[in-house]
Amino acid sequence: MKEPNLITTFQCIAIVINSTIGISVLALPRVASEKVGSGAVVVTCIAMIIVITSVFLIAKLTKKYPRESIIQYGEKLISKPLGKVIGFSLIIYFLILTGLVMREFGEVMNTTLLQETPMSATILSMLILVAVATRNNHTTIAYMHTFYLMFIVIPILLMVIFALKDIDLRYLKPLLGNDTSLIDFLSGGLSVVGLPFIHIGMFIILVIAPYMVEPNKIMKGSMWGIGISAIILLLATGVTMAVFGQEEIKKSLWPMLVLTRMTELPVDMLERLDILFLVVWIVSAFTTILSGYLIVIELSSRLFNLSSHRVLSYLVIPLVYGITLFPKNILHTYELINAFGTWGISLTVGYPLLLLLIAFVRKEGGKDCD
Amino acid sequence: MLFKKMKEKKKNVESRKPKPPSTILEKLKDAKTSKNLQETIRVIETIFSKDNDFGKRDIVIFESISSTVLFLDSITDKELIGKEIIKPLTEWTSQPEAMENQNQNMDEFKTLVVKKVLYHANVKMESNLSKVVNSILRGKAILVIDGIDHVFIIDTAKTDKRSIAQPETEQVIRGPRDGFIENIQTNTALIRSRLPIPEFRVKAIEIGTLTKSTVAVCYIDGITNEALIEDVMRRLSTIDVDRILDAGYIEQFIQDNPRSPFPQIKSTERPDVVVGNLVEGRVALLVDGSPFALIAPSTFSQFYHTSEDYNERFIMVSIIRFVRIVALLFSLIMPSLYVAIISYHPELIPTAFAVAVTSGRAGVPFPAVVEVFLLEAAMEILREATVRMPKQVGGALSIVGVLVVGQAAVEAGFVSPITVVVIALTSIGSFATPSYNMAIGFRMLRFPLLIITGLFGFYGLMLGLLFTCNHLLSLKSFGVPYLSPIAPANFGGLKDTIFRAPLNWLLDRPEELQTKNKRRINPHDSKPSNPLLGKSHTKEGED
Structure with missing residues (x-):
């Protein structure tokens, strides 16, 4: 029996959630509280509002051009050479981003699970896993996301519930932080939006949109997806803040990881649970990197007019691996992520926004089906 | 030289070309049976003359016409040939008028033989010789009558077959006991x-x-x-x-x-x-x-379901299915989990238990991976040996296996007792899976998983499991996703996966099969009423 290469709305929600919750969530509370201290929850809120708005706009754009890739209608809207140049820079950008997420993942693994294993081995094995997974068609990749969804969302919620007993609400006050200005909040929000998993989560919508069973439902799918992951991210940041307080969070690279270290089962079954929770982070890192990798090869196959994204699955491995080797150490990795992420907003959000504006002015594209 | 090589190549290609399956049948493809009895018999006899089981019986029918019955007696029912073919033919005494001017009334004669004389239910006429030979090979008897250009093919095939017995590989406690046979x-x-x-x-x-x-x-x-x-x-x-x-x-x-x-x-x-x-x-x-x-x-879920699951009440079945899934997972990840904990993350072991673990492993000369791997390999050898051995030897073999591997190896300090427990759990887990080929798939997969866990610890275990899951998710069986109804999620289908809903909840056929007729049950209120309570109650039930 023939199986269509299509994605349903539920699968779309799963893809967006899985792509958005990545290994960088571990660092999220630290990034959020960097500038505003105890105002981290508000900063995350601001960031999520920005993200949801941009997802709304992106979904709006894809609805105008169902069954077409951003590369294709980009070329149509802003002339072919310019479209090609921006498309190419998008590919380069996501290549770098995927490499940096990969490196971040390698760093987390190296500090927690595999202290003595060379990082290149960890990274390469994960890269091969991802590359093999992208050999499948979009439907199968969507199956993967739906299947792993429960292994990501349920443990994170469990972790939050386990941590509830250690909460001290005083850590959340003052809600707006001490001696902060609006600029601090905005720039804090931007640096949260700049975290790579959010870019990947937003942009994956553009990649999967042409494969939707019902192109109209992309709005529903992406809004539900981003909404659920925004709630999860807010919960996770809030609980971490409430358990540790800003001073403690500043001291550690991955505050969420420390949180899992604190959790205990009411029954004395295992001595520690953080290793088991790390397993969850491996799955969530896999799904995020899978999405990033898919964005890179899907966009490239569209740009170079290849028959399928599968052609590039193995060819991109050395490129991503080369990028993972670039940062000198973990701090340098985060510097790069921050720099690339914040500036990348103009590319990942700005470009679709520009296209939407042009399409709006020209009244081009298919009828906006609402 | 070059020419010679080319010639050789040509020869090779020639020998690799598929030959027609049977040259004899190929030759007879267009040959017809002739009116002459001897001619037809000669052709068939040249094929079978060397065979021990080729049977030929000449008879005279209608008191004057000579005819012959041909068959392979190893695959035919000789009693049937005697009773249903030879007896009626030889006992029919009235001379048909048709025989006088054969050419015109040959068809009449044929129908007489088929419709009046022969008792057998399955009689066919055929004139193509290759089909006739084929029929003989299928255990049919051939009746050749002199002066008629067709032969009669009568189905008398009979091979020995065992009687229907309970299937050995799929035993049930509650359910029908008949199983397929080779026929x-x-x-x-x-x-x-x-x-x-x-x-x-x-x-x-x-x-x-x-x-x-x-x-x-x-x-x-x-x-x-x-x-x-x-x-x-x-x-x-x-x-x-x-x-x-x-x-x-x-x-x-x-x-x-x-x-x-x-x-x-x-x-x-x-x-x-x-x-x-x-x-x-x-x-x-x-x-x-x-x-x-x-x-x-x-789909995957069918391999841990049994027919019995639908014969019992749903709560028991759901629990039993859950046990089976746990067993299947045990058989896959138990050894790797053990290795990951022992050699990479001993901090996971509860403090009270840590002493026992370390003291058990104190004298063991190998790292945990090697230890588990050796014992797993021994277990596989033991299993394979007991499967192939005759039953009498099997018992002795398992005693030796249990004593040597279980008891003596631990006492010798070769393996730690906990390892033996883990291996035993793994093996029993794989035997608890109803489907033998699925269990063997999982059992073999645990070796690569063990190796990658030995290399990368928990991360390796996760990597292996993700690989396996990705593979399972990409598998299709005739276009149907292997893990459906779990992924792609189908909420109606989830009622019959690990949890089996009551039968009257399973309203539809599996959606992934895209059947033409979706509904299996007409939903209605099927609350049992108590007949002893009288009419008033049943009326209520009907409403």
């Missing part, structure tokens, strides 16, 4: 007697150029998706091989991914399982000579 007719009968509807189809095709095995494709018209039937027929028709000795051959030729460790077509010995699957909208394949029926498409 396709009997197997078809077992299914048809359970499905007395005109929509039940049994399409037969012959596969195997030498064995000419009959493969029957069974399905129910109006339920099974036509695209699926077409796909099955197409895959079957592409098989070009000299032998089909078991349903396993067919399975390997038509499965979607031959490189996968997981079976993509379920095989069963039980007619009730086949009927259950036909009714769901699947296709079943019966192969002559094999007591196994194949069911396509099959």
Whole structure:
């Protein structure tokens, strides 16, 4: 029996959630509280509002051009050479981003699970896993996301519930932080939006949109997806803040990881649970990197007019691996992520926004089906 | 030189070219039976004259016409030939008028023989010699009558077959006890007697150029998706091989991914399982000579379900299915989990227990991976040995295995006692899976998983599991996703996975099969009423 290469709305929600919750969530509370201290929850809120708005706009754009890739209608809207140049820079950008997420993942693994294993081995094995997974068609990749969804969302919620007993609400006050200005909040929000998993989560919508069973439902799918992951991210940041307080969070690279270290089962079954929770982070890192990798090869196959994204699955491995080797150490990795992420907003959000504006002015594209 | 090489190459190609399966039949392809009795017999005798079991019986019918019955006595019922063919023919005394002017009334004569003389139910006339020879090979008796250009083919085939017995590989506590045997007719009968509807189809095709095995494709018209039937027929028709000795051959030729460790077509010995699957909208394949029926498409969840699951009440079944899933997971990850904890993250072990673990491993010379690997390998050897041994030796073998591996190895300090416990759990876990081929897939997968865990610890275990899951998610069985209804999620189908809902909740056929007729049960309020309470209550129930 023939199986269509299509994605349903539920699968779309799963893809967006899985792509958005990545290994960088571990660092999220630290990034959020960097500038505003105890105002981290508000900063995350601001960031999520920005993200949801941009997802709304992106979904709006894809609805105008169902069954077409951003590369294709980009070329149509802003002339072919310019479209090609921006498309190419998008590919380069996501290549770098995927490499940096990969490196971040390698760093987390190296500090927690595999202290003595060379990082290149960890990274390469994960890269091969991802590359093999992208050999499948979009439907199968969507199956993967739906299947792993429960292994990501349920443990994170469990972790939050386990941590509830250690909460001290005083850590959340003052809600707006001490001696902060609006600029601090905005720039804090931007640096949260700049975290790579959010870019990947937003942009994956553009990649999967042409494969939707019902192109109209992309709005529903992406809004539900981003909404659920925004709630999860807010919960996770809030609980971490409430358990540790800003001073403690500043001291550690991955505050969420420390949180899992604190959790205990009411029954004395295992001595520690953080290793088991790390397993969850491996799955969530896999799904995020899978999405990033898919964005890179899907966009490239569209740009170079290849028959399928599968052609590039193995060819991109050395490129991503080369990028993972670039940062000198973990701090340098985060510097790069921050720099690339914040500036990348103009590319990942700005470009679709520009296209939407042009399409709006020209009244081009298919009828906006609402 | 070059010329010589080319010649050799040509020779090679020549020898690799598929030959017609039978040169004798090929020669007789267009030959017709002749009116002359001796001529026809001569042709057939040249083929079978050297065979010990070739039988030839000359008789005189209608008091004057000589005729001959030909058959292979090893695969025919001789009593039947005597009673149903020779006896009526020789006892019919009235001389037919037709014989006087043969040419005109030959047809009349033929119909006389078929309609009045012969008692047997299955008589056919044939003039093509290759088909006649084929019929003899299929156990039919040939009646050749002098002066008639057709021969009569009478079905007298009889081969010895065992009686219907309880299937050994799929035992149930509660449920029917009959199982398939090697005879396709009997197997078809077992299914048809359970499905007395005109929509039940049994399409037969012959596969195997030498064995000419009959493969029957069974399905129910109006339920099974036509695209699926077409796909099955197409895959079957592409098989070009000299032998089909078991349903396993067919399975390997038509499965979607031959490189996968997981079976993509379920095989069963039980007619009730086949009927259950036909009714769901699947296709079943019966192969002559094999007591196994194949069911396509099959999904992962079918391999831990048993037919008994539907005969018991749903709560018990759901719990038992959960146990089976845990057992299956145990058989896959238990050794790797143990290695990951012992050699990478001993901090996970509760403090009170840590002492016991370390003291148990104190004298063991190997790292945990090597220890587990050796013991696993020993366990596999033991298992394989007990499977192949005759039953009498098997008992002795398992005693030796248990004593040597279990007791002596621990006492010798070769392995730690906890390792033995882990290995035992793993093996028992794999035996708890109803499907043998699925269990073996998982059992073999745990070795690569063990190696990668030895290299990367918990991360390696996760990596291996993700690889396995990704593979499972990408598998298809006849276009149906292997893990459905879990991924792609289908909430109606989830009622019959690990949890089995009560039978009257399972309203629809599995959605992934895209059946033509979706509904299986008409939902109605089926609350049992108490007949002893009188009319007033039953009226309420009816409302």
